[in-house]
Amino acid sequence: MSNTIEAEGLVKRYGDKTALDGVDLEARAGSVLGVLGPNGAGKTTAVRILATLVGPDGGVARVGGHDVTREPAKVRELIGLTGQYASVDEKLTGRQNLMMIGRLLGLGRAPARARAEDLIGRFGLQNAADRAAQTYSGGMRRRLDLAVSLVGEPSIIFMDEPTTGLDPQVRAELWTVVREQIARGATVLLTTQYLEEADQLADEIVLIDRGKVSARGTPDELKARAGDRRLEIRPEHDAEKAERILAEVTGLRPHRGENGVISVPVLDPALPPAALRRLDDAGIVLTEHALRRPTLDEAFLALVAAPAEGLTDHTAANAAERRSA
Amino acid sequence: MTARNTFAQGMTLTWRSLVPLRNQPGELIQLLLQPIFMIVIFVVVFGAMSGDQSGAVQRLLPGVLTQVALTQTITTGLRLAEDIGNGVFDRFRSMPIARSAPLMGRILADTATMTLTVAVALLVGSVVGFRIRTSPLEALGGVALLLAFTLALGWVSAWLGLRARSAASMQGLATAVLLPLSFGSTALIPAANMPGALQWWARLNPVSHLADSLRSLFTGGPVGANVWITLGWIVAITACFVPLAVRTYARRIR
Ligand SMILES: Nc1ncnc2c1ncn2[C@@H]1O[C@H](COP(=O)(O)OP(=O)(O)O)[C@@H](O)[C@H]1O
Ligand SMILES: [Mg+2]
Numbered sequence: 041m042s043n044t045i046e047a048e049g050l051v052k053r054y055g056d057k058t059a060l061d062g063v064d065l066e067a068r069a070g071s072v073l074g075v076l077g078p079n080g081a082g083k084t085t086a087v088r089i090l091a092t093l094v095g096p097d098g099g100v101a102r103v104g105g106h107d108v109t110r111e112p113a114k115v116r117e118l119i120g121l122t123g124q125y126a127s128v129d130e131k132l133t134g135r136q137n138l139m140m141i142g143r144l145l146g147l148g149r150a151p152a153r154a155r156a157e158d159l160i161g162r163f164g165l166q167n168a169a170d171r172a173a174q175t176y177s178g179g180m181r182r183r184l185d186l187a188v189s190l191v192g193e194p195s196i197i198f199m200d201e202p203t204t205g206l207d208p209q210v211r212a213e214l215w216t217v218v219r220e221q222i223a224r225g226a227t228v229l230l231t232t233q234y235l236e237e238a239d240q241l242a243d244e245i246v247l248i249d250r251g252k253v254s255a256r257g258t259p260d261e262l263k264a265r266a267g268d269r270r271l272e273i274r275p276e277h278d279a280e281k282a283e284r285i286l287a288e289v290t291g292l293r294p295h296r297g298e299n300g301v302i303s304v305p306v307l308d309p310a311l312p313p314a315a316l317r318r319l320d321d322a323g324i325v326l327t328e329h330a331l332r333r334p335t336l337d338e339a340f341l342a343l344v345a346a347p348a349e350g351l352t353d354h355t356a357a358n359a360a361e362r363r364s365a
Numbered sequence: 366m367t368a369r370n371t372f373a374q375g376m377t378l379t380w381r382s383l384v385p386l387r388n389q390p391g392e393l394i395q396l397l398l399q400p401i402f403m404i405v406i407f408v409v410v411f412g413a414m415s416g417d418q419s420g421a422v423q424r425l426l427p428g429v430l431t432q433v434a435l436t437q438t439i440t441t442g443l444r445l446a447e448d449i450g451n452g453v454f455d456r457f458r459s460m461p462i463a464r465s466a467p468l469m470g471r472i473l474a475d476t477a478t479m480t481l482t483v484a485v486a487l488l489v490g491s492v493v494g495f496r497i498r499t500s501p502l503e504a505l506g507g508v509a510l511l512l513a514f515t516l517a518l519g520w521v522s523a524w525l526g527l528r529a530r531s532a533a534s535m536q537g538l539a540t541a542v543l544l545p546l547s548f549g550s551t552a553l554i555p556a557a558n559m560p561g562a563l564q565w566w567a568r569l570n571p572v573s574h575l576a577d578s579l580r581s582l583f584t585g586g587p588v589g590a591n592v593w594i595t596l597g598w599i600v601a602i603t604a605c606f607v608p609l610a611v612r613t614y615a616r617r618i619r
Contacts, residue, residue: 091459116461127452130387131392143377144462146370172388188456 041349043069043104043118043195043227045090051098052085057086060097061251067227069243074242074259075231082251083231084124090229091121104196120194124201124231126185130174134165134184137173141191159187163217179210186217197221199230203237215240239263270305271312273319274328282324289315306331371463378470382444383477396478398490400433400486407432407553408493419494426495428552430486431572435547437482438518438538442526446535449527449617462597464618468611471520479515485506495615498585507582510595514575517602524610527617545570552576570593571598 048318052060060082067073077083088094090101093110100107106114128137135156142152160169163183168176173184182202189197202218203211213340218241222228232238238245239259247255247262255262275282279302286294286304290311294304308311312331319326378474386393407429412421429509448467457467487495487508497504522539531534550572556564567573571594578591 093455093458113461116459117374121456121459123452123455125452127456129381129389129453130451132381133388136381136384136388140377140381141460144374144466146373146459172385192460342581 045073045101045196045227045229047090047099047101047102048088048178049099050086050089050096051099052082052089052094053097060089060096062253063248065090065101065229065246067229069227070225071228071243072222072228072241074238074245075229075248076233076235076238076245076328078233078246080250084200084250085281086248087121087123087198087229087231090335091119091198092116108117118194118196120192120197121187122182122189122197122199122202124204126181128173128181128184128188131172133170133172134187135160135169137184137188138191141188145192155191159190162220163187164213179206179213182206182210182214183217186214190221194226196227197229199228201231201233204233209235235259235262259273261262269314269331269333271302271306272301272328272332273326273328274299274301275319276325276327278322278324282319283326285318285322286315289318301328318346343364370432371466374462374466375473379473379477380467380470382470382474386478390490396482397485400430400482400542403429403433404489404493408495411553417576422490422494423496423498423584424575424580425553426490427583428576430483430490430579431468431511431550431552432547433577434479434483434515435518435543437479438475439536440522440545441452441471441477441519441524442524442535442539443532444475445471445523445526446529446532450532454618458618461556464615467618468523468614471523474515475519476512476516477514477530483511497522497583501613503582506592507579508583510575510578510592510599513599514571514595517519517599517606520603520606520610524606524613527610532545532587546572550576559598571602574598 045065047065049061050060050063050065051058061342063082063086065073065075066084075083075086086095089096090103090108092108092115095109095206100109102108103115104118108115128134129140132140138156139152140308142155143149147155160166163186165183165187166178168180169333173181176184177286177311186199187291189199199218203214215237218230228241230238232242235245242259245257245259245262246253270350271286273282279296279300283294283296283302288304290304290306294302296302300333306315314327316329383604386396406423408422411425412418415421438615445454445468448457454467459507499507520544525538525542526535529538547564550570551567552572552575556567556573558566574594574596578588578595581588581591582584
């Protein structure tokens with residue numbers, strides 16, 4: 041049996057609000073799928089459907105080869121879930137939380153204790169293991185929540201925004217833990233609002249926005265695409281003319297900023313010198329010019345804001361290339 | 366899911382609900398303080414005011430006992446609503462465990478704490494001078510009747526908690542249900558001392574019949590029809606609310 045996650049055409053409506061509007065997802069066995077999207081995109085809804093917590097209104101999903109609506113019990117045997125909000129029992133200690141889950145999964149008292157001990161060590165909770173979870177910091181709570189979801193050594197793991205709201209150091213710690221799980225061979229579906237996080241952890245990224253997939257590909261593909269370098273110029277005069285020249289050279293419509301900066305994406309490295317030459321020939325003096333690669337955050341914003349077709353076409357082409365390669 | 370697994374999971378979840386009492390002294394103290402407070406306020410203070418301390422203790426303690434137990438039935442629905450609200454319920458739902466285990470664990474744990482509360486209340490009662498005048502069998506019958514009644518209300522509480530939008534709204538709902546039941550009863554005040562409409566309600570109220578049953582079963586006097594009427598209510602409430610709660614639960618846990 042393979043530890044794959046597959047979803048086709050998932051639809052979920054809440055009243056007249058469409059949370060998911062035909063989402064396809066696929067994670068190969070042993071891979072990490074990053075589901076990236078802003079708040080309200082539909083990430084949690086997708087995870088809840090895949091983890092058998094809510095039924096879809098349309099589409100099918102198979103987890104580990106089992107249909108989530110027809111064989112939820114089979115799916116539950118395979119998965120571990122870390123929800124968006126840590127769902128540990130606040131009144132139990134960390135150790136008791138882990139023991140409870142182990143016992144529920146059918147471990148005897150001693151094996152459950154041993155498993156708890158092991159996870160406490162791996163997640164660095166030694167000093168807090170015998171304190172009630174309600175005394176934990178946000179980061180500790182998240183770590184405990186993650187540990188709890190791993191008690192059954194699941195082969196498929198869902199993590200819904202495991203690091204949102206945590207400071208960078210705690211986030212990096214959690215990444216290490218996630219990487220260990222990946223190394224163990226589990227299939228992981230991880231949702232996040234941070235491209236950087238998806239970039240760090242995922243093999244493939246699906247970008248969703250307002251319930252629809254707006255892009256998919258490897259982190260490098262997405263970064264390269266969204267992170268197209270931009271030529272930025274600030275002409276001293278003749279802004280209209282400069283804009284026209286940039287448009288002619290690149291074949292794309294430049295963006296005119298309020299500070300007098302005109303910018304345009306450049307896909308071909310030969311273009312910037314050509315553009316600058318044409319501007320010079322036209323006698324336009326530039327007070328400033330630069331070739332900039334957007335930061336990851338800018339790239340993410342660009343991906344979210346971009347018209348979906350262009351990007352999906354592009355990534356479809358990339359996917360086709362990969363297949364033929 | 367075999368019956369044995371289901372039982373084991375139910376016991377694990379019972380443990381989970383009881384272990385905070387051991388973890389945190391505050392939790393246990395809070396549980397025990399409520400009966401102590403109620404007994405001191407009603408039995409001792411009202412008794413002293415009436416001038417006949419020992420008569421008042423004998424008359425009031427069974428009533429206070431029902432109040433204490435009634436208040437505690439909120440716990441079942443409140444904890445269920447909390448588990449739903451903070452995602453613990455979803456964690457259980459994503460696991461390969463019997464669907465019924467979380468509800469079973471809740472009810473078993475609450476029955477255990479209720480038994481503890483009743484025992485403590487009787488103990489505190491004996492410290493302030495309450496004496497059981499009947500046979501051990503009748504006294505045990507009284508305790509059993511009280512526990513059966515609170516168990517029946519526990520299902521009402523569970524039903525409310527599973528329907529409520531939040532733990533806070535569950536608390537509000539339960540208070541709205543419990544107030545007329547506990548204060549519009551003859552638990553503390555004889556019906557003869559009440560104004561007309563309230564008197565009518567108090568004579569109908571199952572809690573009145575329960576409190577009067579306990580008075581007879583603990584301190585003697587004619588038992589009369591009260592025990593039978595109380596048993597009738599227990600059967601009726603259970604028959605109504607177990608299916609309602611289970612259906613709401615099944616819908617929530619699907
Ligand atoms: N239980 C619900 N009832 C009503 N609307 C919901 C519910 N869950 C999610 N939504 C709506 O569906 C959309 C997607 O939500 P969600 O999946 O939580 O997004 P994300 O996890 O990406 O932030 C949001 O607009 C949200 O308001
Ligand atoms: Mg979410």
